[in-house]
Amino acid sequence: MTQRRTLRIAVIGTGKMGADHVRRIDQVISGARVSAVVDLDAERAKQLAAGIEGCTGSGDPAAAMATGEVDAVLIASPGPAHEEALLTAFAHDLPVLCEKPLTPDAASALRVMEAEQKLGHRLVQVGFMRRYDAEYLKLKALLDSGHLGRTLMMHNQHRNASSPPGFTNAMLINDSVVHEMDVTRWLLGQEITAVTVLRPRPSSNAPAGMDDPQLVLLETDGGVVVDVEINVNCGFGYQVKAEAVCERGTARIGTKQSLVTDTAGRWGGTIAQDFVERFADAYDREVQAWVDATRRGEVTGPSVWDGYAAAAVCEAGVRAQREGGRIGVEMVERPAFYR
Amino acid sequence: MTQRRTLRIAVIGTGKMGADHVRRIDQVISGARVSAVVDLDAERAKQLAAGIEGCTGSGDPAAAMATGEVDAVLIASPGPAHEEALLTAFAHDLPVLCEKPLTPDAASALRVMEAEQKLGHRLVQVGFMRRYDAEYLKLKALLDSGHLGRTLMMHNQHRNASSPPGFTNAMLINDSVVHEMDVTRWLLGQEITAVTVLRPRPSSNAPAGMDDPQLVLLETDGGVVVDVEINVNCGFGYQVKAEAVCERGTARIGTKQSLVTDTAGRWGGTIAQDFVERFADAYDREVQAWVDATRRGEVTGPSVWDGYAAAAVCEAGVRAQREGGRIGVEMVERPAFYR
Amino acid sequence: MTQRRTLRIAVIGTGKMGADHVRRIDQVISGARVSAVVDLDAERAKQLAAGIEGCTGSGDPAAAMATGEVDAVLIASPGPAHEEALLTAFAHDLPVLCEKPLTPDAASALRVMEAEQKLGHRLVQVGFMRRYDAEYLKLKALLDSGHLGRTLMMHNQHRNASSPPGFTNAMLINDSVVHEMDVTRWLLGQEITAVTVLRPRPSSNAPAGMDDPQLVLLETDGGVVVDVEINVNCGFGYQVKAEAVCERGTARIGTKQSLVTDTAGRWGGTIAQDFVERFADAYDREVQAWVDATRRGEVTGPSVWDGYAAAAVCEAGVRAQREGGRIGVEMVERPAFYR
Amino acid sequence: MTQRRTLRIAVIGTGKMGADHVRRIDQVISGARVSAVVDLDAERAKQLAAGIEGCTGSGDPAAAMATGEVDAVLIASPGPAHEEALLTAFAHDLPVLCEKPLTPDAASALRVMEAEQKLGHRLVQVGFMRRYDAEYLKLKALLDSGHLGRTLMMHNQHRNASSPPGFTNAMLINDSVVHEMDVTRWLLGQEITAVTVLRPRPSSNAPAGMDDPQLVLLETDGGVVVDVEINVNCGFGYQVKAEAVCERGTARIGTKQSLVTDTAGRWGGTIAQDFVERFADAYDREVQAWVDATRRGEVTGPSVWDGYAAAAVCEAGVRAQREGGRIGVEMVERPAFYR
Known part of the structure; x- marks a missing residue:
């Protein structure tokens, strides 16, 4: 068995949670690195990316996911932006760790759930970190x-x-x-x-x-x-x-x-x-579990159904x-x- | 200040609680003794009284309260018998420690409350022992x-x-x-x-x-x-x-x-x-507090209002x-x- | 079985511990009363005794034990006075609760131990209250x-x-x-x-x-x-x-x-x-255990050997x-x- | 500031502790990877190395440290082998995490201490993991x-x-x-x-x-x-x-x-x-602290003096x-x- 290669992660959203996830993947998590940081405030994204080797900062999630330099996506933008980011990730077949809430209401969650089912396989782990x-x-x-x-x-x-x-x-x-x-x-x-x-x-x-x-x-x-x-x-x-x-x-x-x-x-x-x-340990364990599963080609943890x-x-x-x-x-x- | 004399208590009811109160007053409580034990089953009352110096056993609460050998009454008979025993004690102006429930329902509790008010002074401490x-x-x-x-x-x-x-x-x-x-x-x-x-x-x-x-x-x-x-x-x-x-x-x-x-x-x-x-200590403290207050000529603790x-x-x-x-x-x- | 009569206790010494024992026997302990209070400072003893029915205050332990109005002795005077008080109690065959230390040193404890053995039966309970x-x-x-x-x-x-x-x-x-x-x-x-x-x-x-x-x-x-x-x-x-x-x-x-x-x-x-x-409860339990044993005609608890x-x-x-x-x-x- | 590159670690000794450290660096620790595994039993070392990308297994610590493919050394061999491994690491100026004991006795620890002082800078962190x-x-x-x-x-x-x-x-x-x-x-x-x-x-x-x-x-x-x-x-x-x-x-x-x-x-x-x-967390924190310090070009934690x-x-x-x-x-x- 040969080791799987380091997972390249795009982090979308650089608020308190997003910035903390960037730090976590950069300094704590084994087997992954941040390859892209995205925020509506592109300057903020570029500044955060500057401190990380091989990482780019930008303002457009869809563009970042289209570069081919991304193996998985961590969504930490505000709730109303989740649905679009999730559907874009689905289009590129990228595994996603989506911070809670999945989306702001049950109707939109239902739409995401239907889209994921159409793919025929799960892509999303929802960020209910207490389970970790x-x-x-x-x-x-x-x-x-x-x-x-x-x-x-x-x-x-x-x-x-x-x-x-x-x-x-x-x-x-x-x-x-x-x-x-x-x-x-x-x-x-x-x-x-x-x-x-x-x-x-x-x-x-x-x-x-x-x-x-x-x-x-x-x-x-x-x-x-x-x-x-x-x-x-x-x-x-x-x-x-x-x-x-x-x-x-x-x-x-x-x-x-x-x-x-x-x-x-x-x-x-x-x-x-x-x-x-x-819950510091729970966050670390949650993201490590997501990276490990993704590197194994699996999706585990809380599902879109749980988010709905x-x-x-x-x-x-x-x-x-x-x-x-x-x-x-x-x-x-x-x-x-x-x- | 001279010491008040030992309180003579009639215990009415010799079930689990009543028998335990008899033992408590006899062996644990300072400043009081059991002078009468009353139970519908007069034989049982006599048997219990036999082990205690200066204590009589009988079957009729009213008769026991009328002897003049009783300074205070502890009611531990079944709830439906409480109202009559309380009113009898009121007639003799005897302080009462009445096990909970005061009476089986709010209507009867209200009658007791009205009778006590007519006396113009409190006589009853209700047995909510958690307060102790x-x-x-x-x-x-x-x-x-x-x-x-x-x-x-x-x-x-x-x-x-x-x-x-x-x-x-x-x-x-x-x-x-x-x-x-x-x-x-x-x-x-x-x-x-x-x-x-x-x-x-x-x-x-x-x-x-x-x-x-x-x-x-x-x-x-x-x-x-x-x-x-x-x-x-x-x-x-x-x-x-x-x-x-x-x-x-x-x-x-x-x-x-x-x-x-x-x-x-x-x-x-x-x-x-x-x-x-x-709650062993709470029962001891409850009865001692009642004895001490009664010897001081006071009524303290949970009232008939609390029972109602x-x-x-x-x-x-x-x-x-x-x-x-x-x-x-x-x-x-x-x-x-x-x- | 008839109830044993109330135990009449002489308390020797009215310092912090002695005064607390007087209060304890007067207000907490069942089956006993303070019949004599003794202190080198006879005035202090009389003052304390005045608040208790049937209790006398005086300055001479030996005289107090000789009145015939005493069934048992509680020694709470300073340690150096214990030996003499114990031997006097032995002379009157009175049960004793002796506060620790039994005596100030092993040699004097040994003398008390020999005197008690000569009586042929135990009279002393030593006040190691942690055992209670x-x-x-x-x-x-x-x-x-x-x-x-x-x-x-x-x-x-x-x-x-x-x-x-x-x-x-x-x-x-x-x-x-x-x-x-x-x-x-x-x-x-x-x-x-x-x-x-x-x-x-x-x-x-x-x-x-x-x-x-x-x-x-x-x-x-x-x-x-x-x-x-x-x-x-x-x-x-x-x-x-x-x-x-x-x-x-x-x-x-x-x-x-x-x-x-x-x-x-x-x-x-x-x-x-x-x-x-x-240790409030332990003191209460200790003295009640001594009173109960004494009324049964027994001596229990820590012995002179334990004091030695x-x-x-x-x-x-x-x-x-x-x-x-x-x-x-x-x-x-x-x-x-x-x- | 650009990110420092991934630290290549040689692990010497593959007993219980050594094998656990290999797993830890491979799966838990951020910023480091196992590039060499060494054990007297070269077969065992090769077997362990086979599961890790870019990792070689061998039987000679000195040879492994001489390849130029190693940035730091973790010594987990039996105590008597530590002194030689440490001196070899000193010769290559490689930072070391040395499991306790530093060496089997004070005299040998003193020799290591003198050798490190001659280098003019610290290279060793001793594995007293309770400090983490x-x-x-x-x-x-x-x-x-x-x-x-x-x-x-x-x-x-x-x-x-x-x-x-x-x-x-x-x-x-x-x-x-x-x-x-x-x-x-x-x-x-x-x-x-x-x-x-x-x-x-x-x-x-x-x-x-x-x-x-x-x-x-x-x-x-x-x-x-x-x-x-x-x-x-x-x-x-x-x-x-x-x-x-x-x-x-x-x-x-x-x-x-x-x-x-x-x-x-x-x-x-x-x-x-x-x-x-x-102490699972303490081991993780210890090794991560060593990796982080080494990547910063520093030596921290328990020193050779502490081992001595x-x-x-x-x-x-x-x-x-x-x-x-x-x-x-x-x-x-x-x-x-x-x-």
Whole structure:
């Protein structure tokens, strides 16, 4: 067996996530290099590319994918630009790692799903990176082992120190709870069928016009009830905790204690301040898994179906938030292609 | 100041709880003794009384309270017998520690409340013993201190290894969740205004006809949303956990680690197997607090209003469980007498 | 069976410990009352006695024990006064709870031991209250169960926020490490045969002339090696931790987590600030156990032999501290009377 | 700035560690590739090389380093072969990552140290990988920050499920405790001046002729006392724990809780079963740090001085173990070259 050659990757979008992926592929990931950086702001793309040997910067994704110098594409541009970039990659038969959301809504996700099915083979891995987090992986392995019996409930806490400017109630669902929606589907292998949202009196930390925190309730087609505390102005740090309540026990993650001090009348440790600190390893593992699979000629990880399902559940979530009460999730039947 | 004399207590009811209270007053509590034991089964009462110096056993509560040999009454008979015993104690102006439930429903609780108000002074302490648990007391002190700001949400887990024979869905609310209902009111100083119940597909451990576990959602007049996992056939032990989510942090109890072992590839500790093990200290502290207050001529602790409120919330809970959806709680206005 | 009558106790010494025991017997302990309070400062004794019904205050222990109004004696006077008080109690055949140290040195402890043996029955329980702490009791039960196999090593940490004025290197052994010496003997059922003391460069918190912290190493006749960090100016609180390292696992206590908060970038809880907070329950349990045994006509708990052994090991500890190196412990053979 | 080219590494030795490093550089490390694999068993080297593009296998380290196809050398052969391989690398001015031990004893380490000094620049990074463990790094950052004041003591536990066949008392020091010796020096920035070893009665799990566990005491020139429980047949897993006791608090690592379950009457989690599981990330980080520094033209990390110091302390440790008592450490003065 001879070694496969180094994968040449075009990174589209150079915002916070895109720039971090460029750094990651350049300095952390084995077996891949950044061969093209693309951004609407072509100057910014060229500047980023200048620090990397054999890498070009430009402003047009389609042109970059047409050069023949690209083996795979990482899409990290804003959500509304994803559909066009994905279809272009499909035209060149290029494997894609697409940051979440796949597209901004279920209808557009459905179009991408149909286009991929027409190709006859999968090309897309969607960027739900929690599936690559060591703790979630351990939890999934334990649930899959059957040692604890069937899962009955899940409790989740998702907390940010503070929300960025411009964050809205809808983004609470679409940008934050979407992660719990995806891990619920992935951990349980079940689809979500209804969403209910309860809103306590908002924290005085919440920006005007935002109801924070909220309690989001998910119901699955396997009869599991899932509660999610979403709390994006908690003030004290970034926390993602999950507990699966099963027939023969419970299992929880997110309470890591790596350095514990006793000092000044208190014992304890620090809380991570953002998702980069909490999930750095998960991002590394996600991109390495994508590079490794691509070099083997395979597509693994979250699929376009997962991206579509997330969009459909989010739409129900935003309605539940706005209208109150329990909102059913509407989805097309799962194509055999994605089973 | 001279020492007050030893309090002579009549214990009514000699079931599991009553017999345990007899033992407690006889062997653990300072400043009190059991002077009378009463049970419908007078033979059983006499047998229990025989082991205690200066204690008589009999079958008629009213007669026992009329002897003049009793300074205070502890009612531990079945709920339906409470109203009559309470009114008899009122007639003799005897302080009462009444095991929960105060009475079986809100209407009868209301009658007791009106009778006590007519006396012009409180006589009753209701047996919500979690208010005397060291961990709950610490949590309340922290919330009351204001260090964490206003409480926004509460998460609770209430788990039993298995439910006793004959346990029903309604008892899940009336006997189990009633504790979380009371501590919610006590910790927050707020009334509960609505109840919603979600039922996952039942555990295979649940007896036929019982939906176990359930997720009970409480809303308060202060805008706090409270979730309660009630899970009475969890198989692994007895657990009561609570987390208050506040504006400036969270606080949780119920995760005590007193003895931790590393052995056979695992670290960890044991889980209590029943409430006697978990709350033994709380029962001792509850009864001692009642004895101490009574010797000082005071009535403290959970009031008849608290017993009534619990009954009203339970009635809404059982309806929410049966009918689905969100059920508002109906209560009379709080009398100034109980403020 | 008729109930035994209330035990009338004379408390000798009304310093911090003595006054606390008076309060404890008066308000917490079931089945006993304080009938006499004695202190060199008779005025202080009278003042304390005034608040308790049927209790007299005076300045002469021997006179108090001779009144016939006393069933048992609790000695909480300074150590040098213990021998005389014990011998007087022996003369009246009164059961005694004697605060540690039994006497100030091994020679005087030996004299008390011989006097008790001449009586032909035990009268003394020595106040090593850690044996009544819930955590130590669990640890002992686990070690005794044999589940973890033979104990090989023990690690201990004994920390105080700060040492009281006048505390010396010798008191570090005699007043502090003496507790680990006693629990080592009790947990393992083995005698200590040698002591070594290592002294790091002292903390800047240590008072002039005191070497704090120190590492004390104990070796037992069962081949167990025990290390004790004694650290009485640690600044952050009072902590007592112990870990038994056994053939099939380890077990540790002292890391209780009763209330855990997430706030201001940190998770964790508070550390107790003194032994009263940490061991309040142990003191209550110790005195109640003594009262209960005495009312049954029995003597249980730590014996005069335990008090003597502690004194002998302390003497070796102070020598090891002063002279460096490993110092063997010298003890008389254990009398059959104490087996 | 243009990107530096991919580093070509020769790996010498293809035992467990060597083969794992080959896999690591091939699949995990960014910016480097394996260009040569060398083993006394040339067939084995060729077999391993066959799976890697552009990689040759051979039996002669000196020949492999002379080809001009190698930019850096990773030495993972048995300890006695290190000195010659190091001197050969020096002759070709090749940067080296040398697995511990640097050489088998202090005298040979001193020769390597003198040879490196003659070059006038550092070439060697010694493989003390704990310095790259995330938890140890956090502990060092905290100690260096000065928040807890000066370190006074350290407590360490180093446990293996079982020792491999042929493991001896001397290897307990040279292969196991050597890690605590190195991290003590690194965490504190102090040299070790004396070693004492206490041996409890051996566990029944210990192989015949081995005294396991042992308590190793280190003293530093900064007055810190360090205890190390070395326990290589503990049966239950692999554990490395450390606690620094400082003037204003303590800090501990090694108690990670990533997945916690409540089941069958117990709460808790699993214990790692070997160092590969516990320190996988540390190995990755160590080699990546070496590759990155080498590509920048720098030598960082543990130096030949560190390798020499470890050898000198180990020699004292083995003597302390054999002879009993406290053995001083003898070392040459630290050359300015290594400051």
